[in-house]
Amino acid sequence: MQIQLDQLLPVPLKDKILQRKSGIWNENIVFNPGSFVKIKAPSGTGKTTLVHYLYNIRNDYTGKVLVNGKPWSDYGRNEIALLRQQQISVIFQDLRLFEQLTALENIELKRVMTPQPYCTPERVQEMAARLNVTHVLRQSSKTLSYGERQRIAIIRALVQPFDWLLMDEPFSHLDEENTRRAAALIAEECSARKAGFILTDLDDDQHFDYNVLYQL
Amino acid sequence: MHAFFALLKKIIRTGIGKGRFIMASLGLGxxxxxxxxxxxxxxxxNQLLYSDKNQNETADFLVINKKVTNSMMGQPQKMVLSQExxxxIRRQPFVQASGLITSSRxxxxxxAPGELHFATDMFFESVPDSFxxxxxxxxxxxxxxRIIPIILPNDFLNLYNFGFxxxxxxxxxxxxTVKALPLQIVISNGLISETYTGHIVGFSDRISSFxxxxxxxxxxxEKYGMAGTTSTASRIVIKTADPSNPALVKFLDDNGYTTNQDKLKFSKTRVIVQTIVSVIGFFGLVLLFFALLVFSMFIQLIIASCKKEIQLLVTLGTAPxxxxxxxxxxxxxLYIIIGVVSLLIVVVLQYQAHVVLAKHDMAVSPLPAIWTFAGAAVVISLVYIVNLVTVRKYILQDQ
Structure with a gap:
């Protein structure tokens, strides 16, 4: 699946962006399938906004985001839902877990959303063990630390099939060891699916072997 | 899908406002x-009125004439029915056939022959033979x-036998005996007078006349008609499928006509029953309307109270x-259960009605009519459609 940006420019940040050089905004960019893409961006340059545009939960922009050559606006609600179940997964910066569910239920919700789950429950347990969150799975997500929640959100994003994984500062609250483990798991899962990812972060990092680097 | 719905149950709480929901369900029931x-x-x-089990004749005959009022007395022309x-009358939908009653001029x-010493002035009338x-x-x-066939009204013989x-x-x-008796009939117009033999061939309840x-x-x-008498009709006999038809009764009242009231007696009952049934049906419909309204508002309330959760579900890829x-x-x-229970209640009531009416020799079927089942299906479908439309509207509205 190909994602393409065509002169994309967020309306609220327009003036600010046009004053400086950006590698993404107002450019024509093609994200090729299977590539590991890193977008480095200082605060306030529209990092989260970009992820939201790519995932189609905001549309206050000029230009186009093309998915398989078709702009988001041409997709119907049920088509978008299908894409989110089968082809695009996401880890939000603000995680977006259901507080009324336990950690495991949050993961399960995504796993069983498709009639034929991609992952087995055992696989979920394995991933939880690798990220050191097995002990919190039964707890209400409300009671978890931010770092634990972040790891639950990562596992939730990995239980579904996808061609692209969108990540918005996915390791912001993880220590070095846990970041290393999470990155390794993500890289493995992407390779297994022959999928690519787009990761946005504040700084340079060596978590992945990136194919492409952009400066927002 | 089951596991997913089980999780949704924890996110989208349908328990709020349960009291209202139960009331609405009761209302729907x-x-x-x-x-x-x-x-x-x-x-x-309808079954009581029209079914073969409950009546012998499929059609009935009514003799219609204008009502005689005090102001009309002595003015025979006011009794006459004009061609218009x-x-x-013939144009009315309930009139299957009609014939003018021609009176003798x-x-x-x-x-009476022999020893009976009975003589009376009388008159003749005739109707088309098909009546x-x-x-x-x-x-x-x-x-x-020289022999004239005559039909007598049943009442006439009764009056003679039990009164006279x-x-x-x-x-x-x-x-x-009457049929066997040859009557001497003298027909005259003041100038000529001739004697015929009358032969009674039958008795009629239908048309009260000779x-x-x-x-x-x-x-x-043509032969004996007296000058000055008219050949216009003042009575008309009609054939109708249903003498209790309220439209027929209304037509008669509106035009100042009258007929054998006995035959119309069902009509009053029917109007009363129809009114009661209509009122019941009307209240049912009003109640149904309010139940639908509450259901619709209840769904709205659920969706509104879970707006954030529904948004996040859709964000995560849940299809509308x-x-x-x-x-x-x-x-x-729940709606289907309500429908089935309501139907069962009606089945029981109908069976009881069947048993009670059977004791009075009135036959109604022991099971509800197909229309009743169809009605239940329609109501359930209506509830389903209103629910579907509401859910669709508000789920999509939030996105």
Whole structure:
């Protein structure tokens, strides 16, 4: 699946962006399938906004985001839902877990959303063990630390099939060891699916072997 | 899908406002029972009126004439039905056939034969032969024949047997005897007078008059008709499938016509029953409307109170279709249960009505009519559609 940006420019940040050089905004960019893409961006340059545009939960922009050559606006609600179940997964910066569910239920919700789950429950347990969150799975997500929640959100994003994984500062609250483990798991899962990812972060990092680097 | 719906249950709480929901369900149940009873009562009443089991004749005959009022007395022309009025009667949808009653324009005196010493002035009337249910070979007259077939009203013989003969110490006469008796009929117009033999061929409840064949009447009116008498009709006989038809009764009242009231007695009952049934049905519909309104508001409330959760679910990839199915699944089974229970109640009531009416020799079917089942299906479908539309509207609205 190909994602393409065509002169994309967020309306609220327009003036600010046009004053400086950006590698993404107002450019024509093609994200090729299977590539590991890193977008480095200082605060306030529209990092989260970009992820939201790519995932189609905001549309206050000029230009186009093309998915398989078709702009988001041409997709119907049920088509978008299908894409989110089968082809695009996401880890939000603000995680977006259901507080009324336990950690495991949050993961399960995504796993069983498709009639034929991609992952087995055992696989979920394995991933939880690798990220050191097995002990919190039964707890209400409300009671978890931010770092634990972040790891639950990562596992939730990995239980579904996808061609692209969108990540918005996915390791912001993880220590070095846990970041290393999470990155390794993500890289493995992407390779297994022959999928690519787009990761946005504040700084340079060596978590992945990136194919492409952009400066927002 | 089951596991997913189980998780949705924890996120989208359908428990809020449960009291209101239960009240609305109860309302729906009552509305349903009322509507079904109205449908069933209507069907039962029709069955009582028209079914072969409950009546012998499929059509009935009514003699219609204008009401005689004090202001009309002495003015025979006011009794006459004009051609326009006759056409108007014939145009009515409930009139299957009609025939004018022609009255004689000559004097008739009937005398009993032999020792009976009975003579009376009388008159003849005739109607088209199709309104007579006497065998054809007896009911005909040809010019030259001295025998006139006559049909007497049943009431006439009764009046004689139970009123006149007892008080005068005269013998009672059976129908068979009357048929066997040759009557001497003297027809005159003041100038000519001729004697014929009257032969009673039958008795009628249908038309309360002394009837002779139309062919004789035409011939006799021509031959003996007195000057100054009119040949216009003042009575008309109609054939109608349903003398209790309220439209017929209304037509008669509106035009100042009258007929044998006995035959119309069902009509009043029918109007009353129909009114009651309509009122029940109307209340059922009103109740149904409010139940639908509450259901619709209840769904709105659920969706509004879970707005954030629904948004996040959609963000994570839940299809609106899935949410819609989940929400409908929370309510629809209950509606179907309500429908089935209502139907069962009506089945029991109908069976009881069947048993009770059977004791009075009135037959209604022991099971509800097909229309009642259809009505239940329609109400359930309506509830389903209103739910579906509401869910669709509000699920999509939030996105």
């Amino acid at each position: 009552i509305a349903m029972v009322l509507i079904l009873i109205a449908l069933q009562a209507n069907s039962d009443f 009025e006759i056409d108007n 000559f004097k008739v005196v009937a005398q 007579i249910d006497v065998k054809e070979e007896e009911w005909k007259w040809e010019p030259g024949s 003969s007892l008080s005068q110490d005269l013998p009672q006469i059976s129908q068979e 009837l002779v064949p139309a062919s004789f009447m035409d011939w006799a009116n 279709r899935q949410l819609q199915r989940y929400l409908l699944k929370q309510f629809i089974p």
